[in-house]
Every structure is written in C-alpha cells, then in structure tokens.
Amino acid sequence: MKKVSIFLLAFSCLALTASAWAAGGDGETLFKSRCGACHMRGGAAAPVNPGEKAGRVWVKYFKRDRHPVEIKATEAEMDLIIEFLEQHAADSDQPRMLAIPQ
Numbered sequence: 001m002k003k004v005s006i007f008l009l010a011f012s013c014l015a016l017t018a019s020a021w022a023a024g025g026d027g028e029t030l031f032k033s034r035c036g037a038c039h040m041r042g043g044a045a046a047p048v049n050p051g052e053k054a055g056r057v058w059v060k061y062f063k064r065d066r067h068p069v070e071i072k073a074t075e076a077e078m079d080l081i082i083e084f085l086e087q088h089a090a091d092s093d094q095p096r097m098l099a100i101p102q
C-alpha cells in the first residue's frame with residue numbers, strides 16, 4: 001500500500017510538472033520570454049522587473065487591462081507570470097530587479 005501511494009505521489013508531481021511545461025514553462029521563464037520579448041535592453045519597451053511594483057499593483061495592472069499593447073500569452077501563461085511578479089514584487093520577501101537584465 002505504501003509503495004502504491006509513493007508511486008501515486010511521484011506520478012502526480014510528474015503530471016503537475018508536465019502541465020506547467022505544456023503551458024510554456026514556469027512563471028520566470030514565461031516572464032523572460034513573453035515580457036522580455038519587448039521589455040529588454042534595446043527592445044521596443046523599457047525594461048520591466050517584478051521588484052518595480054507592489055504585488056497588488058501588478059495584479060490590478062493586468063486585471064484592469066492597463067497594458068498599452070497586446071501581449072501574446074494565454075490566460076494560463078498570464079496567471080503564471082502574474083504569480084511570479086507577485087512572488088518577487090517590491091513588497092515581497094524576495095524582490096527581484098534584474099529578471100530581465102537592463
């Protein structure tokens with residue numbers, strides 16, 4: 001019985017990882033690829049980093065559709081990106097300023 005539950009646990013971890021992967025990776029990778037496409041040094045827009053705003057400001061920003069141009073990301077991908085932004089926001093335990101190098 002114990003072996004079976006360990007197997008099930010291992011399997012569900014694998015399944016979770018696989019679904020995050022299918023969505024295009026984790027929040028940080030998505031942030032760098034989707035947002036970094038424009039917000040990089042020499043890119044179409046100024047560099048943007050999670051530590052520039054408080055967590056709730058990030059959530060509001062995207063919930064209210066404040067971003068000036070369309071972002072090519074699915075809803076699931078945006079959720080992961082917003083989660084990453086919140087985790088490393090200015091008022092978080094681990095603010096990050098250089099996720100996209102400036």
Ligand code: HEC
Nearest residue numbers: 034035037038039044045046048067068069070071072081
């Ligand atoms: C297609 C290009 C493009 C993509 C992709 C993109 N942005 Fe932008 N973004 C812009 C442009 C253009 C502006 C307005 C000009 C500026 O602020 O440099 C802007 C403005 C912003 C601003 C306002 C600037 C400020 O300092 O308040 C934030 C915040 C922002 N983007 C975050 C993001 C995030 C997070 C992502 C990824 C989910 C993203 N952007 C993806 C082009 C893009």
